[in-house]
Structures are given as structure tokens and as C-alpha cells.
Amino acid sequence: MNSKEFADRLRARESVVGYWVTMDAPVATERIARVGYDYVVLDGQHGLLGIRGLLDGLIAIEAGGTPTVGLVRVEANNATPIGRALDAGAAGVIVPLIDTAEDAAAAVRAARYPPSGIRSFGPTRAGLRVGPVPAESDAATVVLAMIETRQGLENVAAICATPGLDGIYVGPSDLCLAVGGRYPGDPEVAEAFDAAIELIARTAGEAGIAAGVHTPSGEVARRRLGEGYTFATVSSDLDHLQAAAAAHLAATGLR
Amino acid sequence: MNSKEFADRLRARESVVGYWVTMDAPVATERIARVGYDYVVLDGQHGLLGIRGLLDGLIAIEAGGTPTVGLVRVEANNATPIGRALDAGAAGVIVPLIDTAEDAAAAVRAARYPPSGIRSFGPTRAGLRVGPVPAESDAATVVLAMIETRQGLENVAAICATPGLDGIYVGPSDLCLAVGGRYPGDPEVAEAFDAAIELIARTAGEAGIAAGVHTPSGEVARRRLGEGYTFATVSSDLDHLQAAAAAHLAATGLR
Amino acid sequence: MNSKEFADRLRARESVVGYWVTMDAPVATERIARVGYDYVVLDGQHGLLGIRGLLDGLIAIEAGGTPTVGLVRVEANNATPIGRALDAGAAGVIVPLIDTAEDAAAAVRAARYPPSGIRSFGPTRAGLRVGPVPAESDAATVVLAMIETRQGLENVAAICATPGLDGIYVGPSDLCLAVGGRYPGDPEVAEAFDAAIELIARTAGEAGIAAGVHTPSGEVARRRLGEGYTFATVSSDLDHLQAAAAAHLAATGLR
Amino acid sequence: MNSKEFADRLRARESVVGYWVTMDAPVATERIARVGYDYVVLDGQHGLLGIRGLLDGLIAIEAGGTPTVGLVRVEANNATPIGRALDAGAAGVIVPLIDTAEDAAAAVRAARYPPSGIRSFGPTRAGLRVGPVPAESDAATVVLAMIETRQGLENVAAICATPGLDGIYVGPSDLCLAVGGRYPGDPEVAEAFDAAIELIARTAGEAGIAAGVHTPSGEVARRRLGEGYTFATVSSDLDHLQAAAAAHLAATGLR
Amino acid sequence: MNSKEFADRLRARESVVGYWVTMDAPVATERIARVGYDYVVLDGQHGLLGIRGLLDGLIAIEAGGTPTVGLVRVEANNATPIGRALDAGAAGVIVPLIDTAEDAAAAVRAARYPPSGIRSFGPTRAGLRVGPVPAESDAATVVLAMIETRQGLENVAAICATPGLDGIYVGPSDLCLAVGGRYPGDPEVAEAFDAAIELIARTAGEAGIAAGVHTPSGEVARRRLGEGYTFATVSSDLDHLQAAAAAHLAATGLR
Amino acid sequence: MNSKEFADRLRARESVVGYWVTMDAPVATERIARVGYDYVVLDGQHGLLGIRGLLDGLIAIEAGGTPTVGLVRVEANNATPIGRALDAGAAGVIVPLIDTAEDAAAAVRAARYPPSGIRSFGPTRAGLRVGPVPAESDAATVVLAMIETRQGLENVAAICATPGLDGIYVGPSDLCLAVGGRYPGDPEVAEAFDAAIELIARTAGEAGIAAGVHTPSGEVARRRLGEGYTFATVSSDLDHLQAAAAAHLAATGLR
């Protein structure tokens, strides 16, 4: 519905901000969508949602009644989950673990209708959004490649140059391990990590595509948006809910 | 498992604190249970959980591996939902809209095995917790009557005197409307509301039963525990998650 | 969202038309909502939907993005299912098997917040639609009483005079049995049935409330709307789908 | 499908035997149905199935492809769950906790179409089995009243005389508590219990209706069928599965 | 159950006709199965069904009680979804996007037990249908390769010659794009499309295997069956339901 | 929770015993976990569980409150289902159809965090069990390779030598077909089958890794544990339940 407008803004490298959902709880996802983020991502890789959870989540996002669009982080760089997420109504996909330009090109092909891609026709839920010409709906569908492996980092320029790719998306936890960190946020590799963060944003900027990043909070999102990133996602529902429950428990003074 | 110990503490009017769940999201409920509250309540009345959601939630609470017990706020003061919640493994029930001592007695009877009550035998999931003698499991099952109507407030002393009732539980939103408020928290009836809050805690104390109250936060819970209440629930998952998402969005500086 | 506007139109006895859903299939319900009916009813009595199905269906109707509102035909005239349907986001309830004015008054009370009713506060999903004052949301919530029993037919005038009742709704199958038919549509009681249909519409009109009727098709709906009825529902998804499948099979020429 | 034949056999007091399902696991229920019992009961009272579980279970029983029919032990003696179970395709209902002839008459009325009963028309899933005349389907629908309370035992003759009641069904666990047992199978009340068992079977026999009983095993079922009972159910899936798992563990020799 | 007979008829190139299901709604699928089609296909690629939806749909088809068999259009040409569909009870698979004879051979291998294939043993739900010798069940399992890509069209003769392949199946929407159409049904490529349709049917006929085609209606199915196709599927539940709802709305005269 | 201890025992080639679950029925899985097996396997390949079923099953195993750990037999040797099972809380994976040492190495890599493997970080449900350093959790995660194909049998020594592999697991049904059996248990290949069984256990022993085997009963498990196997799984819930139902039916004497 708003997916074309969202895609336009993302491609124009306007600042957009999203929220990351890892649980199969449509009523929660609908509430989050009503908060007013530009997009909500349903995590099909590390999230605890199956096909039905992705579908219900995408419906819930639209039920929110805001312009918020639903994206899916697919479980793998594979045409099947990419096609299913889009047929279920996602406005775009975040594809994990992109190592090479070939990987990125495969992701793009899977998400585009012929003649530019190989997406099979059958937009069962998305159908009403797609006009008579399937290929025209490519304009309303974003494809984002995750940079989070050593190889992906080395090949970031080639990946960013992939025709049809709308943006890259940094997975900081995996990226930190990739640069030698023992755990996400390991201070021993802070320099290498920060250099990678900077390099990726710069490279995307030079390629003229969107530069996105995963963050744990609105504060970090704000910082990244000031460091060359054009979109940032705040993550995640389960973590924030657990943190809230813990904070309230502490506030009772009984623990 | 820990339900006897929990019941003992609640009946001894020790301070205990819980969290209120309104959504059918077992992975979230499991996380909340791991935080360490004494109890987690699954809301079968205003919450968005069916029978399957209550069951999955009770399983998730035990999966948390902490001593936290699961309670159910049943959809109505009716032997059927009370029995089903207990058979599914709840350590107790919070029964809404109790107007009279007769109402409270009916709730107690529904939750107790013969000879003191009429609970039908069939603890399908709870079974392993109940020893060979069903009536002995009554000691591990708490029954809490909600005071939240004008009639209930008028009859609070009689309700508190109901044999077998373990405690009362204040529903502040309905109670505020009951004392003439136009909306929950209406300052125009603050005096009457505060008097009711005080009266209920005092009456329960005089009857020697637990006095519980629903609250929106750990801070309010702490305050109520200092005002004569012996247990307080922080509410709720959906509200706290929405608030967190909104706060993170504000922190991005983009809205 | 559009529930106030819908309620206003229904109460003004404008002609409105709806569709009747009996299955737990949110993607189908969303498609139907997009077709553009004024309302879609989820059948909680004879339909094959549990609590989760009603909730998912109401979300799907809003995801349709049209002004279509979702109603629930509750399983019984009981405050619990009425409250749960409204808390889940229904814009109103159709209450079956109303025999007397007292029945109708109980249904109205269950759906209205204090001071006019006894609806308990906890609009978990509907919350965002309700303003700060719960009672104000009564204006956006319709209550419709089914006339489908012999007693209900005899008491139709008294039922229509129930304060706060927004309309009546004819269940023709049960009504036909009630007037002595051996089966729905039994021609042997056609005269009595037609007289009842006419009487009910006229009585509602005299009372100034909406007059609704269940129909099997758009054609019958059109006819009823020309006979004094102000709203009509076309029923149902399962029947129409089965009929379509059978018609296509016949058209293959292989059967 | 086979429900008329089953009802005929049950009413003729032929020996029939069934199996008791307490879990929401359609693939297991389908397997059990294929084993060849005359009926399979889905337990809506103490079982862990919601509306969707009952529906899926009834579908699974028919998928078994045997003449086995599906019954539902409803959650309470209430027209709503009775109607919903039958609309979902149950061939009959077992109604718990019948205390009086009035209770039994209410159960019968809820399960019969007019003119003999008050069942509302809307056989959404059962529809294809019901001929054009709803009341004719009563012949294919059995209503069984549980005798398991002290009052029910005292009133057993009056209950058995209820017009339209097809049989009674003994709930031994509750019955044992009702005659003063401290737990199901309490040897201290064995005499009273055995007398009750004998009395109920004899009374049903004198009334010419079916006499059924709940049992833990085929062996006990066989014994009861030799003691005047005409149908017996072996219970239950969860218990038998747990027992099998425990027996296999013991057989490993590692515990 | 009837899968051997169905496979025999399909392989003998008798005319058979099916219906296409895209939604997770077992009660609807059961109704469709009762209509009397030879087969019903559950769409695991573009349909909105996960693993549980496929399983419930296959159970529902058997519950229909007709000889109708259930097939699954798998999400991809991959041994995992092929095996899972068959283990869940599908009588055969329709495999999308077959480009080459090697693709077709891989699909066949995945669906056949050793020694002719590599299907892993574990027919968890299908088990009772398979006799003691797994390989014998291959005779009751059909494998159908979709021709819908440019490459597939070019290789249609080689694909049809794949040993063990039971038939091909045309996906007209993708095929139309493959021959250069801008959208399904694009009149500008009608000639090329019609030639492809003709070529595929003829090639399958020459190879002696079944020739199937996807159609939007019984009328088109009838036409294709007169043009050399031996089986045709009418599609789909969601589209037909939406069309029916729209037609009824139009018939009300209010839109 | 207990996964490290379990992994230590398994790696030390202590005798451990498990149970095999093929159905999506958390309450049954919880009961089985309470019986006291060392591990329970959820079958994601031939079992009838989707992503949600695996997740609910893993939660249910922990709710059992025993030291029993949950494993998943993944649907294929693919990093995506391996990662998802572990993120959902599995203490390890059984990977089917391992043909070569390369296959085994890929399975190991998919289950290990960097630097030894490529598991992507996002332990959404498992998170609390993993300490700050992801790679340390590898010590609590077992990877087991199934030997069940001709190739796998030929390469068993190389497979057992795979660094990081914790054990092998024999799938006797597929293995029997692989050695030329016409059906599982075919006596005509008993000699070859027994030799394979012996060879696999011996090879694993020589490699110092755990040797596991699938069995139909505790008796066979005991036998295999005396023949060089260090762990054995009893299979399965659906089979044992069906057998129990059949045995009880036979015991009634009515069939």
C-alpha cells in the first residue's frame, strides 16, 4: 500500500527508522506498527516465527492503519523464502549472510519479476498491491543485503555495485565476530569493528544505495543515522519486553 | 511444583510481586518468568488468549526454570473456566467481578475438590503436582476474588470472610468507574477511590487474608506494598512493549 | 476506527450491507473486507472460529484497509463472550436467541461501560479506538438482538423498545423452525414466515431502530432492503466457496 | 456419516467401545480412529483442547476412514458448548455433572432441534450429514448424561427416565469422591462405589437406555461390559503414552 | 487410500480434474473435497500454508470421504519439501520451475524410494497406505513437473522423457512471462503462448505421460481438456471466494 | 541448562537414552520429558512438526522440570534449519543423510559459532543458556551425523574422523534399504545389515565419538547399548500410542 513510497524514500537515502520483531504475536506487532515506525521487520532467520507467523505479522502491520510497511529478514539467501515472504505481502526483504556480489545478485533476482529477475508469479496476499504488470511491482519492493561476514566485508564495494540492490544492512553481532571479536561488542576489536562500520556506510553512500544498520536502541539508531547510515532498526520486542519486566521488578524494591 | 510454597507465602501475607500477561506469546511469557517474579498472571478475561494460549503460557512459565508460578485471571466467575485453568496447571485463579460473599463462595467451591468444593477430577496437565489425595492439592491452589464493582466494594467485609478464600485483588480501572469516575484515574473521584483502596487493604488485613492490587508499574507496586497490600501485579506486556517501542522511536530523533 | 461512523449510519437506518464469515481463515477474511462491504460478521455461534479465530479475523478486517468494520455474532447472550469480542476489537455484537426484553437489556448492559452498562474495562486490542472516557466508546459500539425464536417473535415490540439497543437481526433459519417449519425455507409455513419477516421490520421501524436480516445472497439482500430492512448480511464464505467449486466442476463437463 | 448407525447400536444397548482423547494432536487422533474403536471421545472438560482442537480432532476422526464416530465430552451442561460441538460434527455429546432430571432434560433439549429441543440451526461442518429436515438428524445424535455426583447418583432413576436421553455415562473418579472416597480408587469406599456402579447399570437397563462407563484399560472395559454396561471408553491418550514411554525407559535397563 | 487408483488413471492419460487451494482453512478444504474433484492441490509455493497447513489440509481432504486425493505443489524442487509432503500423506507432488531433464530427474528421485530413488523412509502419516515394501508405494505416488520457464519450454521433450516422471503441468502465468508477456494473459504474446500450450500438450502426449494445466475456471479446464491436456486444475479458493463476495455485493444494488 | 552436562556425558561415551517425538503435541512431549529420559528428540524430518511445533516442543521439554534435554533431528543437512533449531533452544542436532566427511563437516560448521564454525549469532530463545562468548556454547551443543545411506556407510570412518563431530546416529530403516533390503527389517539382508550395525559402532568407538542408534523399543535399545552403542533412542510417540490403543481394543474382547 505504502510500499512504493517507502521504497522511494529508502532509495533516495532519506532517513528511515524501523523496529525488529522476533516473536509470533500479531497483537504485539500491530501495536508496534501503530507507534509509527517507517517499517517493521519480522525476523525469519533468528526470530521465532514460522510461515504462519510471518503471514500473521504482515497482516497485523497493515491492520495498524499507519503507513508503516512490513519487511521480512528471510531465513537464508534462497529464492524460496524470498518469494514466500513477498507473496505474503512483505514490502521487501533483508537477506542475511551475503558474502559476494554473486550472492547479492541472486537475492535481487529472486525478488524481481521477469525480465529482470526470476520471481515466480503468484502474489497470493500481495496481489492487490501489484498492478497488472508484475515487473512494475519491483519498484515497490526493496532488497537489502546483509553485510556481516568477513567475506562480505571484503567484498562490500562489489556487493554495493550489484544492479537492482536497494541497500545494505549491517548485522553488528555477526560482523563483530567476523572481525575477530569473541562476542558481540567485544572491546578488543572495537577499532576494527568501528572501521568496518564506517567503511560500509561510506561504500554504500558512494554507490548511491541505502545504508542500514541493526541497533539495540533508539539512541544508537540516532547515532548511526548521524554517521552516514540512512536507515536503522531498533531491536527487539523480546529483549525490550524482558528489560521492561526486569526494570519493573527492580522498581518494586522486592528484589 | 512451587505452588504450595507460593500459596503458603501468599496466605502468610508475605509481600509477593507478579507480572500480568495479556498476549498469546509463550516465548515472551517464558522470558518474563525467567526475570524472577513470584508469579505471572495470564489474563483470560481482557487478555487475548484462548484455551490454547493459557495452556501454552502455563507451560512457558514452568519452562522458565525459576520458582515463578502461573496464575490465571479467569474470564468469569464460573466453574468451567476455573476448572479448566487449574487442570491446565495454574497454581491459582483470580476471579473477576465478585459482588457478594455468595459469589466468592462459589469461586472457592469451583476451585476446591470435594469435600470442601465441587471441582471435578481430571488434572490433565496439573496431575503430577497433585498427590494421591485431590483435596490435598487445595493447599497448593490459591483463590483470589476481585473487588472492582460498587457492590463488591460495599460487600468487601463479607467477601473477605468467605471461608477458603485466600485473598482479594483490586481491579483499579473498574473500581474507579464503580466509584463514579468517568475514566480510570479520573482525578474527580480520587478521594473516593483512595478511600476504597485503603478500605479494601484494611478489610483484608483484618480478615487475615492476602490483599492484592493491579498496578501499571513497579513504582506503583512498591507504593501499594507500603500501603497495606501484600501482593501487587505489574501490568502489562502489551502496554510495556508498546511504551518501549514508542520511547525508542522518540530517541531516534526522527519523530 | 470507522466504528463510530458505521454506528451512526446503522442507527440512522441508512442501508448498509455486510458479509458473513464462518471460517478461521484470516487471509480470506481480509480479501472479503477489501471487497467493500460496510461490515463483516465473524460468526462465533455456528461458525468454526475460537477466540483466536475471532481475534485474527478482526485484525484481518482492519488490514483490508477499507472502512469495513468487523462485528461478532457472539456464541450466546452472555457478558463474557460479548466483552471478549469487543475487547478484541469488534465494532459491535449480534446477540443470538433473544427471547425477551430482559434478554435484550442484558445484552445491551454487557456491551456498555458504566454508568449505563456493566462492561468491564480492559479494551486490550480495541483500546486505541476508545477515547479517554470509556462510556464515550458506547457511541461506536452497536448491539443487535437476534429475533429467531417463537418467544422473541411474540416479544418483538418489547425487545425493540429496549433502551440502548441499536437494532434487531432476523435469523431466518431458526425463525422458520420457530413458526413451525420443518426445515429452513419450508414452503408450508411461508405465509407465517413472511408475516413474521414483515412484522419484525415494521416493528423495528416504528421503534426507530435498525432492522437487519440474514440472507443467502446479494439478490435476497437487495429484496429485503426494499422491504423495510435497513441492513442485510450475505452468508456465507463456506457456502459460497463450496458452491463455486461445485459450479466449476460442473463446467468442466467431466461430472 | 456413520452416526445414525452408531446411534442405533448404542440405543439398542449393543456393546460398543471407545477411546478417550485429551490432547490437541489430530495426527494422533487420526491414528487412534484407524485402530477401529466404535467411537472416539474428545474431552472438552478436562482435556487440553479448545474449540479449534475439538474441530481438528473431529476432522481427524473422519479422516481415519473407519466407521468410528467422534463424540465430545462438553465442558459443561450448557447449550452453547453442546451446540458448538454438534455443529463441528460430533455425533453426540457426553454431558458432565448431571445432578437431576431437569439437568438431563436441559442437555437433551440443547442437543435436539425443534420441535423437541432448542438447538439453533447452523450445522456449519455437520451440515452435510443432516438431511433437509433438521429434526431428523436428532436420530443420528446421541446425548449421554454423566452420573458422577452424589446428587446424580441419588437421582439416577429420574435421570434415566428423561425423554430423549440416550444413555448415562459413569465418571468413576468423581463418583468415587462423591461416595466419600479420598481419592479415585480409594479402597475404603470400595463397597459403596461398587454398589453405585451396579445400581447405575441396573437402573439404565431398567429404563432401556445405554449404560456407559469410563475405564483406564481394555481389561476393565471388558469387565464392565460383562457387568451390565453396554458401552465403555478406554482412557486416555496422554496416560497411555506416558506409560509406554516409562515402560520403554525401564526396559532399557538404564534407570 | 485411493492414491493408486488415481495414479493409474492419471498415468493412463484419462481426463481428471482438480481444484487448487491456497489458504490454510481445513474446513473449507474439506468442503471442496466433498464436491467430488479427482484431486485437490495444496499450494506450498505461492499458497499461504506452512507445514501445519499442508498437514491439516491433507487430513481434511481425507475427511471429505470422497475418492478425492490430495496433492501438494511443493515450494521448490528440493528433496526436503518433497519428502515432507509425501510423509504428510500427499498422493503426489507438483514440482515448480523445472528447467531441465536433470531437474525433473531430481524431482523424481526425491519422491521415489530406493532402489529407484532416494526418498528417506519415515511415512509418518502416509504410513498406513504404504505396504510393507516402500518401493511399491511409488506406484501410488505421482510426480508432476511444472513447465513454466523459458528453459523448461525449450527442454520440454527431454523433460517429458525423464524416466519415472508421471506428467508435466503448465503454469500459465509464469509461462506467459517466460515467452515475453508483460503480464499473465498479455495479448501481445498470445500467439507464442498458444504455441507453447500446444507444444507442451503434444510433447507430453508423444512421451505417453500425462499433460496437465492450471486454469482459472471450469470453462477453461473443459477447453484445455479438449486441446490435448489430460488433467486440469481449477484455481483458486481465495480468488473464487473474493469473486463471489464481490458479485453478491454488486447484486445488493448498494455499490 | 543441562545441555553442557548432557554433551559431556555423550562425548564421554557414557550410556544415555532418549525418546523420539514425531507429533506437535507439547503436553504429550512434556509428559514424556518428565518420565526421565536423558534426551528427547523432536523429528523435524519425518515428524509432523513445523517451526512452531519444534519451538513449542522444546519449551515443553524444559517445562518438564527434569534434566532431560531437547534435540532436533533437522529436516536436512542445511545451515538454515540447523541454526533455527539451535536458536529455538535445542541442545543439539541430529543431521540426516550424511554421505561424506564433507557433509559431516558442513553440519558441524553450521552448528558452531566462529571461529570454528559459521553459525550466525541470534540465540533468540537459547540465549540465556549461552554465556557472553558464543563460541563457548559450542561445548554445550552436540552435532550428530546420521549414517543411513550406502555412501555414508562406505565413508563411515572418514565421517567419524570429522573434527568437531560428537557422534554418529544410525537410521536403521534407511540403512536397511541402503544395504539392499526391500523393506526395513528385511530378513534377506540381515547379515549385511548386522555387519553394518557392528561396523558403525566399532568405527565410532575407534574414533572416540559417541555411537547412537534409533530403535523401536526399550528392549532393542538395551540390546544395542550392549553391542557397542553409547546412546539409543526409543521411537516413537505416534507408534506407541497407536499400539497402546490397539492393545486396549483387543483387550476389550469386542474385536
Ligand SMILES: [Mg+2]
Ligand atoms: Mg546475523
Ligand SMILES: [Mg+2]
Ligand atoms: Mg476489571
Ligand SMILES: [Mg+2]
Ligand atoms: Mg440462529
Ligand SMILES: [Mg+2]
Ligand atoms: Mg468427572
Ligand SMILES: [Mg+2]
Ligand atoms: Mg509458477
Ligand SMILES: [Mg+2]
Ligand atoms: Mg532416515
